[in-house]
Amino acid sequence: MRVLGVDPGLTRCGLGVVDGLPSRRLSMVAVGVATSDALWDVDQRLLSIERQIEEWLEEHAPDAVAVERVFAQQNLRTVMGTAQVAGIAMVAAARRRIPVALHTPSEVKAAVTGNGRADKAQVQTMVQRLLRLDELPRPADAADALALAVCHLWRPAGALGTPQRAPGSLTAAQRAWATAEQAARRRG
Numbered sequence: 186m187r188v189l190g191v192d193p194g195l196t197r198c199g200l201g202v203v204d205g206l207p208s209r210r211l212s213m214v215a216v217g218v219a220t221s222d223a224l225w226d227v228d229q230r231l232l233s234i235e236r237q238i239e240e241w242l243e244e245h246a247p248d249a250v251a252v253e254r255v256f257a258q259q260n261l262r263t264v265m266g267t268a269q270v271a272g273i274a275m276v277a278a279a280r281r282r283i284p285v286a287l288h289t290p291s292e293v294k295a296a297v298t299g300n301g302r303a304d305k306a307q308v309q310t311m312v313q314r315l316l317r318l319d320e321l322p323r324p325a326d327a328a329d330a331l332a333l334a335v336c337h338l339w340r341p342a343g344a345l346g347t348p349q350r351a352p353g354s355l356t357a358a359q360r361a362w363a364t365a366e367q368a369a370r371r372r373g
Contacts, residue, residue, distance in 0.1 A: 187214065189247035190333030191238070191274040192326050193255070195266030196223055198234050198274075199326030202245045203316065203334035211335060213316040215245060216327045227266070235273045242277055250278040251337035253329070254287040288336050293329070296336035308332050 186206055192199030198219040205211035219237030221230035242250075252275060255268045271287075278285045291301035298311045309321045309328040315335055322328040 186249065186338065187245065187247045188334040188337045189241060189245060189250045189278075190330040190335075190337065191250060191252045191271070192329035192333060193253060193267045193270035193274060194326055195221060195227075195230055195234070195270055197324065197326045198238070198270050199324075199328070199330030200238070200241050201322070201327060201330035201332075201334050202241070202247060203331060203338065205335075205338045207339060211316055211338065213318060213322075213331060215241075216322050216331055217241075218324065218326050227269075230266075231269055231273060234270055235277060238274050238277050242281060242283070247283060249284045249286060249337060250274060251286050251288055251333040253293065253333055254289045256289065286337055286340075288333055288340070292340075293332050293336040296339050297332045305329075 187202060187204050190199070190201040190203065192201075199217075200219060201216045202214035203211055204214055219234045219241075221233040223230075225233070252271050255264060255271050275285045288296075294303040294308060295301040297303075297315065298307050300307070303311075305325045305328070309323075309325065312318070312328050312331045312335065313321050316322075316331065322331055
């Protein structure tokens with residue numbers, strides 16, 4: 186199963202793609218950030234981030250998208266931008282009929298480090314170990330996106346517990362891919 190993790194942010198939106206299944210080795214496919222210029226109007230910033238997320242969805246064809254659930258912060262401006270980008274990521278996935286899951290920061294930290302209050306450095310270190318990376322994933326937004334993907338693959342319901350779309354709602358290519366994925370799982 187391939188999961189795109191999205192750590193939403195208006196200036197830097199972390200993006201990370203991980204392949205894996207519960208109790209199987211994980212592998213990083215791609216990691217990076219979508220960015221927008223802080224001097225631009227918010228509509229143009231959102232458009233820029235949306236285009237970059239669309240490119241990642243097109244290039245990596247994930248089976249699911251895991252987005253960090255927006256939580257209350259002191260800075261209303263920050264939480265608004267984060268929520269707007271999270272919404273854009275969800276709409277981009279829904280447009281392609283890709284299931285979306287939301288995970289809280291503490292859920293992600295607990296899944297990756299075993300501690301729901303882990304700091305960013307601990308998350309980066311564990312992501313590096315779990316994905317057998319030569320160096321720490323940077324920036325922290327990118328590491329968080331990878332952690333979201335890992336969390337989604339390892340959550341209690343497991344990757345196979347991802348909400349499925351009705352068979353008629355998939356395109357022919359999506360149906361063929363799903364059939365191939367199921368056959369691979371049975372063999373694996």
